[in-house]
Amino acid sequence: MTENPTDRERQGTKYTFGTGPEAASRLGEISKFFNPLAQAPIEEVVVDPPAVAVDLGCGPGFTTDMLSRSARPGETWGLDRSPAFLALARERFPHCRFIEHDVTTVPFPSRPDVMYARFVLSHLLEPVEIVRRWVGQLAVGGVLVVEEVEAVETDVEVFRRYLSTNEILVASQGARLFVGAELAGRDYGARVVLDDCPALPVADSQAATWFLPNTQTIWRENACVLERWSPREIEEISNALSELANSDDRRSRTVWKMRRIVLRRD
Ligand SMILES: C[S@@+](CC[C@H](N)C(=O)[O-])C[C@H]1O[C@@H](n2cnc3c(N)ncnc32)[C@H](O)[C@@H]1O
Numbered sequence: 268m269t270e271n272p273t274d275r276e277r278q279g280t281k282y283t284f285g286t287g288p289e290a291a292s293r294l295g296e297i298s299k300f301f302n303p304l305a306q307a308p309i310e311e312v313v314v315d316p317p318a319v320a321v322d323l324g325c326g327p328g329f330t331t332d333m334l335s336r337s338a339r340p341g342e343t344w345g346l347d348r349s350p351a352f353l354a355l356a357r358e359r360f361p362h363c364r365f366i367e368h369d370v371t372t373v374p375f376p377s378r379p380d381v382m383y384a385r386f387v388l389s390h391l392l393e394p395v396e397i398v399r400r401w402v403g404q405l406a407v408g409g410v411l412v413v414e415e416v417e418a419v420e421t422d423v424e425v426f427r428r429y430l431s432t433n434e435i436l437v438a439s440q441g442a443r444l445f446v447g448a449e450l451a452g453r454d455y456g457a458r459v460v461l462d463d464c465p466a467l468p469v470a471d472s473q474a475a476t477w478f479l480p481n482t483q484t485i486w487r488e489n490a491c492v493l494e495r496w497s498p499r500e501i502e503e504i505s506n507a508l509s510e511l512a513n514s515d516d517r518r519s520r521t522v523w524k525m526r527r528i529v530l531r532r533d
Contacts, residue, residue, distance in 0.1 A: 282390060283437055285485045286351040291327035293480045298329035300473065301525075305330070305385065305414055308461055308529055309337040312410050316340055317380030322363075323370045323401065324387025328356030331363045334383045344377065346370055371397055375404045385414040389437060389446045395453050398530075402457045405532040410460065413528045417447025417464050421521035423471060425507040429478045432492055439491045447526030457530035464526050468519040475511035482508060 284290055316339040322331040325345030335343035346368040347353055353365045366376055371391060382401060388394040401411055419430055437444040451462060482505040486492045492501065
């Protein structure tokens with residue numbers, strides 16, 4: 268593989284779930300749950316405050332802010348290729364610096380001591396090669412923390428429908444929604460500090476809140492989705508999710524399996 272992305276790789280980098288304000292607020296909701304999970308390994312491996320920490324595929328900046336609070340670097344940068352997300356991030360998190368950059372392309376604008384990436388490899392082709400490329404951008408002694416979903420196990424039928432549709436949607440871009448398993452146990456040319464996969468139960472109402480927005484926005488105009496579901500069926504899925512999102516039912520019938528990998532460049 269070449270050092271920088273081929274045209275085939277670039278095709279996979281269009282963000283499937285939109286970059287509008289609804290998509291940003293959805294990522295904000297998801298961050299409230301997943302950011303605390305990320306903080307622990309970052310605080311454990313980053314002992315001395317680093318000079319520069321970089322969030323790869325930062326979106327509207329919720330992970331960048333989390334990185335800045337956990338690693339306490341001199342400077343925190345967020346890299347993303349969406350100008351819309353970057354504008355929202357700059358407004359909301361002025362203590363971080365946000366730069367438009369395709370994270371499959373190196374060199375990065377700085378050589379970071381700490382890098383973090385969540386839910387971005389699931390949108391990229393050849394994710395293992397991309398992680399190797401990222402490791403090459405670390406300062407010596409620097410760490411890379413990656414978190415991606417390996418599986419979402421659920422008994423809730425409407426969640427199964429939602430997730431299998433999104434899998435197809437992401438696959439239509441050449442990527443893999445549940446990329447976590449593909450990342451586990453690989454040789455990245457760096458020391459593996461952590462490679463685990465905690466199982467996280469999520470309340471039905473919470474999961475429905477995360478799933479609902481896509482069914483109200485991008486699903487309604489995406490050819491892949493419309494091939495699978497009629498507009499009426501999409502409406503039914505959306506209504507079922509809305510009902511669950513607004514219910515007081517505290518049951519958790521869904522488990523997120525999150526692959527976490529921490530690599531150190533010796
Ligand atoms: C699911 S969002 C995750 C955002 C953030 N990490 C979080 O967890 O809240 C994925 C982000 O990756 C960005 N992205 C996808 N491909 C990219 C690429 N090749 N270079 C830079 N950013 C990319 C998208 O624009 C989007 O903001």
